Amino acid sequence: MKKQRTDNFDKFANKTRGSAVKEAFRQEKKKNKLEARAAGEEMRKKKLDKKRGIDTPDKEAKPLAPKFRPQDKGKPGVPTKKYEVRGTKKPDARIQNSEVKSKKVSDGDKELTPNSKPQTPNPTELMPLNKYIAHAGVCGRREAAELVKEGKVTVNGDKIFEPGYKVTSNDKVLVKGKQVFLQKNSVYILLNKPKDFITTSNDPQGRKTVLDLIKHATPERVYPVGRLDRNTTGVLLLTNDGELAQKLTHPSFEVKKIYEVTLDKPVTKKDLESIMTGVTLEDGFVKADEVGYADPKDKTVIGIEIHSGRNRIVRRIFEHLGYDVKALDRVMFANLTKKNVDRSKWRFLNEKEVRLLKFMNKSFLRKNKDSETE
Numbered sequence: 182m183k184k185q186r187t188d189n190f191d192k193f194a195n196k197t198r199g200s201a202v203k204e205a206f207r208q209e210k211k212k213n214k215l216e217a218r219a220a221g222e223e224m225r226k227k228k229l230d231k232k233r234g235i236d237t238p239d240k241e242a243k244p245l246a247p248k249f250r251p252q253d254k255g256k257p258g259v260p261t262k263k264y265e266v267r268g269t270k271k272p273d274a275r276i277q278n279s280e281v282k283s284k285k286v287s288d289g290d291k292e293l294t295p296n297s298k299p300q301t302p303n304p305t306e307l308m309p310l311n312k313y314i315a316h317a318g319v320c321g322r323r324e325a326a327e328l329v330k331e332g333k334v335t336v337n338g339d340k341i342f343e344p345g346y347k348v349t350s351n352d353k354v355l356v357k358g359k360q361v362f363l364q365k366n367s368v369y370i371l372l373n374k375p376k377d378f379i380t381t382s383n384d385p386q387g388r389k390t391v392l393d394l395i396k397h398a399t400p401e402r403v404y405p406v407g408r409l410d411r412n413t414t415g416v417l418l419l420t421n422d423g424e425l426a427q428k429l430t431h432p433s434f435e436v437k438k439i440y441e442v443t444l445d446k447p448v449t450k451k452d453l454e455s456i457m458t459g460v461t462l463e464d465g466f467v468k469a470d471e472v473g474y475a476d477p478k479d480k481t482v483i484g485i486e487i488h489s490g491r492n493r494i495v496r497r498i499f500e501h502l503g504y505d506v507k508a509l510d511r512v513m514f515a516n517l518t519k520k521n522v523d524r525s526k527w528r529f530l531n532e533k534e535v536r537l538l539k540f541m542n543k544s545f546l547r548k549n550k551d552s553e554t555e
Contacts, residue, residue, distance in 0.1 A: 311344040313354060315424040317361040322424060333357050368401045369530040370419045373522040380408045395527050410493060415511030416519050425539060429515060434541060435488040436515050440495050443508035447480035452502045460501055
């Protein structure tokens with residue numbers, strides 16, 4: 182005959198084990214910490230907005246979850262409602278979907294979605310001070326952080342020393358006494374530079390500059406990334422993106438540059454080997470990443486790949502070896518070439534080119550970073 186369970190046996194069998202109670206306590210404690218942290222962040226944001234004069238409507242206060250005690254479980258009067266953590270409520274999915282769906286905008290033969298257009302900064306959006314300065318086209322974020330630490334930046338009349346200090350475009354930001362503003366539209370222009378144009382924004386002597394060639398391209402203020410000599414031709418990037426410009430010219434990134442050099446006489450193999458192993462100029466040691474004859478039948482035309490950004494570096498290498506440079510043409514800079522761009526003409530970069538530049542694609546960075554003495 183089968184033995185029936187007694188009430189006492191059922192009571193012990195259904196009893197919650199100690200490990201389960203401890204785990205529930207740990208989870209509730211973790212939840213309370215998250216709620217407290219979210220509440221603190223919201224309070225700090227309100228104080229900051231109030232200091233800046235930004236009116237923030239008070240949200241309806243929500244009750245905080247009471248601390249959980251295992252011994253109170255199941256007692257009458259202990260609420261079982263799940264409380265929301267303030268500041269972490271997810272937006273309505275229907276609203277998100279309606280914002281994502283938008284009509285396409287026609288741009289000639291190319292269709293662009295609104296997201297592919299340059300973004301206009303939100304006047305009330307908070308961003309770190311060094312990021313604000315970089316987006317204003319002053320310099321890169323690292324240099325901006327140093328300017329802030331050195332006390333060269335003021336916000337609304339107050340000197341700020343913390344690069345992470347949050348600002349908006351409504352704040353008055355001065356760098357070295359000069360007010361700076363966020364760039365509303367980022368512009369990227371590739372120019373096939375001709376001879377007799379200097380790579381500068383303006384020239385006191387009244388000489389022709391590369392900006393004369395793109396005078397009607399954009400209402401935004403752009404400037405050349407790096408320099409090309411007056412008589413050097415080829416690929417030149419102009420932009421108002423200060424952060425990107427700083428990356429592309431900073432020695433640590435070792436961005437690839439390829440030149441075609443036309444010389445007054447054939448170059449010997451011995452001199453090509455010297456360029457590869459390195460030569461010592463008046464300002465230090467330098468060597469090419471790659472070098473060779475651009476045309477096997479014409480040994481006066483040389484192709485050279487180099488990452489150094491020192492002034493007139495290619496010309497000085499060949500002059501050091503006793504050659505006279507008749508023509509110098511930059512055929513590649515980072516991932517940019519002058520393909521389909523005639524001399525003196527320009528075009529805007531497409532989205533893929535900009536994306537590769539911003540993420541510093543490895544295809545145009547020097548692969549083997551050998552140590553060299555500068």
